[in-house]
Amino acid sequence: MYGVATLLLLAGGATFALSNLTASKQAVQERELQELLTPPGYATQLQSVLNWKMGMRLYRSDTSRSSDTVESLFQRLNVDDQEAAKFIRSNSQLRRNLLGKSGRPIRAEVDEQNRILSLKVLWAQNDNSYIELELFRKSTSIEPESYAATPGTNALELQLQTHPLHASVRSATGRIQTSLFAATDAARVPDLVAAQMADIFGGEIDFHHSIHKGDHFTILYEALDADGEPMGYGKIIAAEFVNNGVTHQAMFFQETGSKEGNYFNLKGQSLKRTYLAAPLKFSRITSGYKMRFHPILQTWKAHKGIDYAAPTGTAVHTVGKGVVRSAGWMNGLGNVVFVDHGNSQTTVYAHLNQINVRTAQSVDQGQIIGTVGETGWATGPHLHFEFRINDQYKDPTSIARQSVPIVLSKTALAEFNQQANAIRTQISRTSAEDDHISLAQ
Ligand SMILES: [Zn+2]
Known part of the structure; x- marks a missing residue:
């Protein structure tokens, strides 16, 4: 499906490709394995194995949780690194972006002792790019010998990169x-x-x-x-x-x-379109919501508008740019907003629970002008919506069809x-x- x-x-x-750096690391590891196969004597072999193990990298990934602390995060990633923990706690950029945010992919690269070689957190931005914040040990060498020779002396550094x-x-x-x-x-x-x-x-x-x-x-x-x-x-x-x-x-x-x-x-x-398709966003909530009763005194046949059943408090958007002609109480319609869109076209939003705009205020298309309610003659929460030209009722579904x-x-x-x-x-x-x-x- x-x-x-x-x-x-x-x-x-x-397209995002593997970096050349990663490729060269792999090439080096392959060479090391070949050396292991040549038998230069037991001691050397053992040292090689140890060195290789010392240079081993383990990869772990998880997702950040809003409740995360350094401890909980390290526990999930199976990281044991007091130095890195201290670094994270003392760095506000890391604390802000790694802890207390939910749903961000996290990738850790650790050594044999579960020390961090690299810890990355990724998050998307609104402009189709994402940020990769990486904490890493700078002099982590791909040469096992030099890495083993200087344990714990590598400096932790932070790098921030933006990618598409x-x-x-x-x-x-x-x-x-x-x-x-x-x-x-x-x-x-x-x-x-x-x-x-x-x-x-x-x-x-x-x-x-x-x-x-x-x-x-x-x-x-x-x-x-x-x-x-x-x-x-x-x-x-x-x-x-x-x-x-x-x-x-x-x-x-x-x-x-x-x-x-x-x-x-x-x-x-x-x-x-000149106007939005509907004054309510089509969502899981509004689509599954059914009106409990027909609006009082308004049979569907005589009905001059269109009703949107939705829970009280659902945001109501003006379907087009315009000026609020009136915002307040009217018998029957309850709390109601009239928006004048020019060209003698007006839209009406009735039975509102709350009104967010004032008379004579300019509104943009899609702006929230109030919330769904059941004020006036309504027996259940819904939005009564009308479209008028020269104050004559028009089929409200026709408003959506006016294309640009x-x-x-x-x-x-x-x-x-x-x-x-x-x-x-x-x-x-x-x-x-x-x-x-x-x-x-
Ligand atoms: Zn209605």
């Missing part, structure tokens, strides 16, 4: 039986990627209200790693979602030389079509795996 695909055409980022995260492409496909998140879990798609898919198709599919059993999806997305350690996920490269029998496709495209990319359908039409036209130049379109063809092949190949699995079951 999931797999790792290689799309050379699209996979970005730098390595991006690879993963593919996943799944079919909805109960909920989108149950299906993405089964396909081992991370929540952030599932939410990103809901966002990309948000102008065409109402993920909060119109997901059906049997709907299926295929996603190609970036996985980011730091020297082989998984560090997170990048953007969706392409996706297909079949909703109620209708196929929707999307592909990220960035013209060569251009600074910004956008999502398009495979015909080259932009999926970029991005016209591709002839050159860009040629490049686009080439990529779109590769994507089509990859999507059908991935979803075919799913069909194969379904038939086999």
Whole structure:
């Protein structure tokens, strides 16, 4: 149901290779082993073995925990090194980044006596790079003799390096039986990627209200790693979602030389929207939440808005940039915010538990204007959302469909079509795996 695909055409980022240093260390060790095989006499042989053992390196890895102390960390890594322990305690950069942080890969290289030769901690930054902080014994020699001759005299040093995260492409496909998140879990798609898919198709599919059993999806997305350690996920490269029998496709495209990319359908039409698809982020919480009652006095038929069931306190985002026309109490609507987006277009957010904005305040698209509640005529926590043009009610789902036209130049379109063809092949190949699995079951 999931797999790792290689799309050379699209996979970005730098490749991370073993350093030359590591390679030369290995070469030296191989030579040493050859010397062991020549029999120059027992004493020499024994010394060689001892030396070789003295120069032996053991590699251990673990993950940092927020509760870590130097002792607990060393215990898990089986490190016995008072000198290094003292160094870590006295160095604020190490304390800050090695202890008290959870989920960071840690790699230790120790000698025969469990002394640290190198201790590395890795963590990702927001700009697709990661930091490698390394504590190491400077004069650790690859020559066993010199290392054995000067035990405990090597100075501990600290080195900080920044490297690009390595991006690879993963593919996943799944079919909805109960909920989108149950299906993405089964396909081992991370929540952030599932939410990103809901966002990309948000102008065409109402993920909060119109997901059906049997709907299926295929996603190609970036996985980011730091020297082989998984560090997170990048953007969706392409996706297909079949909703109620209708196929929707999307592909990220960035013209060569251009600074910004956008999502398009495979015909080259932009999926970029003037407004966000929904005032609530599509998440595991909001997707699984059901309204206990229908809103009072509002049958679905006469209903002028769209309701999003969500727990009290869930963040409500304005779907577009604008100015708060009013923020306060109104009968029926409870705590309500009206946002004026210009062009006589207004959005309404009602039954709020908390209001975070004031009348006449400017708001950016996606800004949190309040939280879900059940104030006014509501029998359960939900957000009542309306879209109005000249104060006339409009179908709120139509707001999401207002796209920002991005016209591709002839050159860009040629490049686009080439990529779109590769994507089509990859999507059908991935979803075919799913069909194969379904038939086999
Ligand atoms: Zn409503």
